[in-house]
Amino acid sequence: MIKIENLHASINGKEILKGLDLEVKAGEVHAIMGPNGAGKSTLASVLAGREDYEITAGSVTFLGKDLLELATEDRAREGLFLAFQYPVEIPGVSNVNFLRTALNEKRAYHGQDPISAKDFMALVREKSALVELDAKLASRAVNEGFSGGEKKRNEIFQMAMLEPKLAVLDETDSGLDIDALRIVSQGVNALKSPENACVVITHYQRLLDYIVPDVVHVLYDGKIVKSGPKELALELEERGYDWIKDSL
Amino acid sequence: METLISNKLLQFVADLGPSKLQVPQSLHAAAQAYLLGQDFPTTKAERFKYTRLAKLANAQLSAAHQLDAAQLEQHCILTDAYTIYVNNDQITIPQNLPVGLEINLNTQVSGTFHEASFYDIFGALNILHAQNGVSIALAKNCTLDKPIQIVQANSGGKYFYRHHFNFGANSEATVYFVSKQQEQTTSFSHTHFQYEIAQDARIKIFKLQDTAQNHFDFNEDRAQQAAKSHFEINTLTLDGSFVRNDTMVAVQGEHAQTYLNGAYWLKEEQHVANYTTIDHQVANCESFETYKGVAGDKATAVFNGKVFVRKDAQKTNAYQSNANVLLSENASVNSKPELEIYADDVKCSHGSTTGQLDENALFYLRARGLSAASAKTLLLQAFMEDVLTYVKHEEVLAYVQQRIAERFNWSY
Numbered sequence A: 001m002i003k004i005e006n007l008h009a010s011i012n013g014k015e016i017l018k019g020l021d022l023e024v025k026a027g028e029v030h031a032i033m034g035p036n037g038a039g040k041s042t043l044a045s046v047l048a049g050r051e052d053y054e055i056t057a058g059s060v061t062f063l064g065k066d067l068l069e070l071a072t073e074d075r076a077r078e079g080l081f082l083a084f085q086y087p088v089e090i091p092g093v094s095n096v097n098f099l100r101t102a103l104n105e106k107r108a109y110h111g112q113d114p115i116s117a118k119d120f121m122a123l124v125r126e127k128s129a130l131v132e133l134d135a136k137l138a139s140r141a142v143n144e145g146f147s148g149g150e151k152k153r154n155e156i157f158q159m160a161m162l163e164p165k166l167a168v169l170d171e172t173d174s175g176l177d178i179d180a181l182r183i184v185s186q187g188v189n190a191l192k193s194p195e196n197a198c199v200v201i202t203h204y205q206r207l208l209d210y211i212v213p214d215v216v217h218v219l220y221d222g223k224i225v226k227s228g229p230k231e232l233a234l235e236l237e238e239r240g241y242d243w244i245k246d247s248l
Numbered sequence B: 001m002e003t004l005i006s007n008k009l010l011q012f013v014a015d016l017g018p019s020k021l022q023v024p025q026s027l028h029a030a031a032q033a034y035l036l037g038q039d040f041p042t043t044k045a046e047r048f049k050y051t052r053l054a055k056l057a058n059a060q061l062s063a064a065h066q067l068d069a070a071q072l073e074q075h076c077i078l079t080d081a082y083t084i085y086v087n088n089d090q091i092t093i094p095q096n097l098p099v100g101l102e103i104n105l106n107t108q109v110s111g112t113f114h115e116a117s118f119y120d121i122f123g124a125l126n127i128l129h130a131q132n133g134v135s136i137a138l139a140k141n142c143t144l145d146k147p148i149q150i151v152q153a154n155s156g157g158k159y160f161y162r163h164h165f166n167f168g169a170n171s172e173a174t175v176y177f178v179s180k181q182q183e184q185t186t187s188f189s190h191t192h193f194q195y196e197i198a199q200d201a202r203i204k205i206f207k208l209q210d211t212a213q214n215h216f217d218f219n220e221d222r223a224q225q226a227a228k229s230h231f232e233i234n235t236l237t238l239d240g241s242f243v244r245n246d247t248m249v250a251v252q253g254e255h256a257q258t259y260l261n262g263a264y265w266l267k268e269e270q271h272v273a274n275y276t277t278i279d280h281q282v283a284n285c286e287s288f289e290t291y292k293g294v295a296g297d298k299a300t301a302v303f304n305g306k307v308f309v310r311k312d313a314q315k316t317n318a319y320q321s322n323a324n325v326l327l328s329e330n331a332s333v334n335s336k337p338e339l340e341i342y343a344d345d346v347k348c349s350h351g352s353t354t355g356q357l358d359e360n361a362l363f364y365l366r367a368r369g370l371s372a373a374s375a376k377t378l379l380l381q382a383f384m385e386d387v388l389t390y391v392k393h394e395e396v397l398a399y400v401q402q403r404i405a406e407r408f409n410w411s412y
């Protein structure tokens, strides 16, 4: 699905990713954990194509294509989805309207006809129910006036609408209460299939009780420094990150 | 005394006859005195700092060309309205007006806004050279069942128009002023509007400015409001290579409300300038002013908004804002809000922003698969959306949206 090799990225001349390697195969769920400032969101942003970052070395292959050569929107159309750690509020832009445009531009990219208004609305109903997002909320301006939990649920709603091949969830669990956590996880699990994959960036192992990872990685100072089975998450929760730092 | 005027101004007025309206002697003299020794203003003049008049001075205006009824009708936007056509020397006034509404040809240059007639040379020229105009009176307690629509079709020539509105106490009306241009003509117009709004009247003016290349469109609006009146001017500039709007509202009665809203969608080499003055002379009034626009290519927008709160205007609540989005490095916006407050117990705020689209929002939308162009369009439409919420008339809204869609590829 995606293969990241020796990725180096910097912003404003400061190197944040310092030779990161990661491979995720179809059907897998990977968790990335790591202390604040390690570069987790940077990795997510670089994958999504944020232009503020300079890629100084390395490569990313996504479904056989050179991901770094693609424009942000083409990455999305190829099937990459980023659930933002801090979803942006966009006053005046209707959530469902922009999603319809997004969906239709993706379909056009793949040579498909636009979705009919009726099918689209049916899809909105189905997917908003999945994440228990009020249909009214789904059609309001993007994230405007949404609570923290609503914003995160909206991210998963959008993911469900766009049916990506690879979803990168950046701390989608932060700030969620246990109910919201369950709902978000449900949404993610419902979309799991042998054809797609998921990278879950998180601080807390509690999310991983709901979304069970195949592999857990530790991202530290711009690199994956340790990988292991899901039990690694428990160990990190108990012992923190210092023991990893000491073992480097 | 010999009137000394320089070449540009002299050339400009050479082919203009004297006003066809009666001009009070004192006003005539004042206009002449004002023009004495004046030239076309250069960019050194405060009010023309960003407006180059050389283009106007050098323009080859086409000969005035009278349009026939069918051509005039094509410039109409509202199908159901009391429609007046203004086309060069010809003014057509609707028949069968309801009781309380009178529309006549204007015969008299009124000196009501004496001082405010001399903000620039064009105001003074209008007094001396007004060719045409209408005088509209709405009786007290009269609520119009349909809007008034004034269609000014520009088709060559150089015209000074003068329209007077008299809205009686507790009357209610909406006026749409449509400014359009006949294809393949080059023209100049300076239109002076006077509004007298009596107590409790509720009046909304919409300016739908949709001229094209080669029209020099000057507008001068002067209003005075009595107590408890509600007055709005909404100026929507949809197209036009050269547009100047100069609006002054004198708030003279307590508990009056004033709304000045403006919106402009600019590209290519359009130049659109909005000068506004709200003069709070008495206590307990509110004014709300919001101008918003986008400017692409090499367009230039100017906003200059003055709010005066005089010594006696305690408890004034005045809000003003101007927000702009620049779409290109060569577009420019010059925004200058000015508050002059002489009363101590007032609430006034003003703000001006000019910037690019929110990069985070653009990235967010693109990360969902929208092309950069679609994402920009969505954000721009959203930025201008609230402006359209005060356009309640369906036909007008449809027209405005259609024009924006045509010119900017936005979709509604």
Ligand SMILES: Nc1ncnc2c1ncn2[C@@H]1O[C@H](COP(=O)(O)OP(=O)(O)O)[C@@H](O)[C@H]1O
Residues within 6 Å of the ligand: A011, A012, A014, A016, A034, A035, A036, A037, A038, A039, A040, A041, A042, A043
């Ligand atoms: N615009 C920026 N300029 C300079 N440094 C930045 C910028 N944005 C983020 N950083 C730095 O990059 C590092 C990694 O940040 P981030 O990827 O957000 O970490 P994480 O998501 O793992 O908490 C941090 O040290 C942060 O301070």
Ligand SMILES: [Mg+2]
Residues within 6 Å of the ligand: A040, A041, A042, A085, A170, A171
């Ligand atoms: Mg982060």
